[in-house]
Amino acid sequence: MINMMESAKAQVAELVSAAYEKAEAEGALPRAEAPINGGVEATKDPRNGDYASSFALTGAKALKMKPRDVALEICSRLDFAGSYFASADIAGPGFINFTLGPSWYSAVLGAIDSERADYGETDMGKGEKVMVEFVSANPTGPMTIGNARGGVLGDTLASVLEKTGHSVWREFYVNDAGNQVDLFGKSIEARYIQLLHGEDAVEFPENGYHGDDIKALAQMIYDKDGDKYDNMDSDERCKALVEFALPYNIAQMKKHLERYRIRFDKWFLESTLHESGYIEETVAILEKGGHTYEKDGALWLRNTDFGAEKDECLRRSNGFYTYYAVDIAYHRNKFVARGFDRVIDVWGADHHGHAIRFKASMKDPALGIDADKLDFVIMQMVRLVRDGETIKVSKRTGKALTLNDLLDEISVDACRFFFNAKPDTHLEFDLGLAVREDSENPVYYVQYAHARICSLVKMLAEEGFEVPGMASADASLLSDEPAVNVVKTLARYPDELRTAARDYDPSRINRYLVELAAAFHKFYNADRIKGEEVPVLLARLKLADCVRTVLENALSVIGVSAPEHM
RNA sequence: GCGGCUGUAGCUCAGUUGGAUAGAGUGUUUGGCUACGAACCAAAAGGUCGCGGGUUCGAAUCCCUCCAGCCGUACCA
Numbered sequence: 180m181i182n183m184m185e186s187a188k189a190q191v192a193e194l195v196s197a198a199y200e201k202a203e204a205e206g207a208l209p210r211a212e213a214p215i216n217g218g219v220e221a222t223k224d225p226r227n228g229d230y231a232s233s234f235a236l237t238g239a240k241a242l243k244m245k246p247r248d249v250a251l252e253i254c255s256r257l258d259f260a261g262s263y264f265a266s267a268d269i270a271g272p273g274f275i276n277f278t279l280g281p282s283w284y285s286a287v288l289g290a291i292d293s294e295r296a297d298y299g300e301t302d303m304g305k306g307e308k309v310m311v312e313f314v315s316a317n318p319t320g321p322m323t324i325g326n327a328r329g330g331v332l333g334d335t336l337a338s339v340l341e342k343t344g345h346s347v348w349r350e351f352y353v354n355d356a357g358n359q360v361d362l363f364g365k366s367i368e369a370r371y372i373q374l375l376h377g378e379d380a381v382e383f384p385e386n387g388y389h390g391d392d393i394k395a396l397a398q399m400i401y402d403k404d405g406d407k408y409d410n411m412d413s414d415e416r417c418k419a420l421v422e423f424a425l426p427y428n429i430a431q432m433k434k435h436l437e438r439y440r441i442r443f444d445k446w447f448l449e450s451t452l453h454e455s456g457y458i459e460e461t462v463a464i465l466e467k468g469g470h471t472y473e474k475d476g477a478l479w480l481r482n483t484d485f486g487a488e489k490d491e492c493l494r495r496s497n498g499f500y501t502y503y504a505v506d507i508a509y510h511r512n513k514f515v516a517r518g519f520d521r522v523i524d525v526w527g528a529d530h531h532g533h534a535i536r537f538k539a540s541m542k543d544p545a546l547g548i549d550a551d552k553l554d555f556v557i558m559q560m561v562r563l564v565r566d567g568e569t570i571k572v573s574k575r576t577g578k579a580l581t582l583n584d585l586l587d588e589i590s591v592d593a594c595r596f597f598f599n600a601k602p603d604t605h606l607e608f609d610l611g612l613a614v615r616e617d618s619e620n621p622v623y624y625v626q627y628a629h630a631r632i633c634s635l636v637k638m639l640a641e642e643g644f645e646v647p648g649m650a651s652a653d654a655s656l657l658s659d660e661p662a663v664n665v666v667k668t669l670a671r672y673p674d675e676l677r678t679a680a681r682d683y684d685p686s687r688i689n690r691y692l693v694e695l696a697a698a699f700h701k702f703y704n705a706d707r708i709k710g711e712e713v714p715v716l717l718a719r720l721k722l723a724d725c726v727r728t729v730l731e732n733a734l735s736v737i738g739v740s741a742p743e744h745m
Numbered sequence: 746g747c748g749g750c751u752g753u754a755g756c757u758c759a760g761u762u763g764g765a766u767a768g769a770g771u772g773u774u775u776g777g778c779u780a781c782g783a784a785c786c787a788a789a790a791g792g793u794c795g796c797g798g799g800u801u802c803g804a805a806u807c808c809c810u811c812c813a814g815c816c817g818u819a820c821c822a
Contacts, residue, residue, distance in 0.1 A: 271765045477820050495820040502822045532817040709781040
């Protein structure tokens, strides 16, 4: 739970305010009427030191002085004794730039040395019980490339939340009831009858599922049970076919997601909400709450009462509940029945409108839910492209590239790295480039750094140099720029995790990994280890080993392997 | 029409919530292994941050008008 950046930042603020108080006591600076809110930031450019305080800039107005003059008075009164810092100077319009010293390098390596696989973890979540619901693909067909993205995003976000002190629950919501399932049954039925009586024996349902997977299911059923269902009435037959096909598809999804290194704590079946009467109960509660009305025999939720653009149908005039009512029941189940403190739904952009309206519905006081505790991560669609042309993807027409096909062509590591992108980006996936994407994927750059360190450590061990403990590793010997840069990058890791958790943006970890690998490769090329004087050798070996630890930690968060050889 | 997301180097994308000369990767050009893994490193070139206004010490970032692309706007899910 050590965060070296946080402690360094806090020190800057303390040093500055101590200096200001001293200046004020000595009459060099006037007393500010309100506390000066001087921010501390990590600098972008190392030429500007490591941390910059904007105290003089923000305080200039209140003190009625020029920023640079304020900075001058502060700077001359800074006392670095016992701090991580070695010096400070004034730059630009009045920034006070602080530069870290060797005591800080040592503390960073010490933190990694003592925390090992736990380095980077924080308790910011304070054990909050969070559900991340993701993928939740319709079980009426194989998962698509969009699900590949959602799977990585949800799983990685969940990992990031775990590392930041949340109690995380991964859930897959299975739509095993409703219209889509009926249509699924009718589609299999048609293929089954065609199998028995020829292509023209029956008309394929309009809007039916045309994919080859439906034919395969019909064939499987035929191979197992022959013409057993031929003489049943249609409803009964569809029911029987679905009873085989649905569990089969769900098992396939589980298998394929496992191959993708994704596991769920629960596969929540929509049908259980119907069977237990939970939907009826929930709708009854909504009715009692007074924000519903009947129109043309259907029941509506007056969603406009909660700021939404339109009302929503809860129960159709035929008596069936809409997906909307089911969704409300499901979320009431998450919050009320199961007591999650926070729920995050990872949805595709095609559900964005629904997410906004749905969130409004959560404000209905009858539900007893704090709508602010429901968050959405909306990810933009993945455009599937071949030779520069967009391919329309649809489960209905069966033209999708499946997640499983994808993994046949590209390694899981490359795939997970590629899809761990910022949710907002409109990703383009080029089928023609898929194989090339493999060798270009920066994941190999990161993994290479890890493999390099592994063989380095192994080779040095053969020469009798084990990775030293902190007592035998003198961090002050790591004073050259490439080595210092590695230390600084290592120190950032806990902060990267925190920001990723706060912003629901696990793709930060990807970028961090590339930066850490780059810092290491640069160091490795600039500084030799083998053959150096023993103290220098040990210090650099220790640094390399710390890089290995942090690479492993961060790679495991995004579900990518850290190979010893490549 | 209304709502959401996006627009930054030839291409793919960052930009730490308003900070210093806008950065990486890739591609192009050039250099570096009789040396711990060259799947690496170094250097060059490449920009009206979609357009135009506004807010202030200071804007890619905040506000407004337009332009373009994608996604929504069902008694489907």
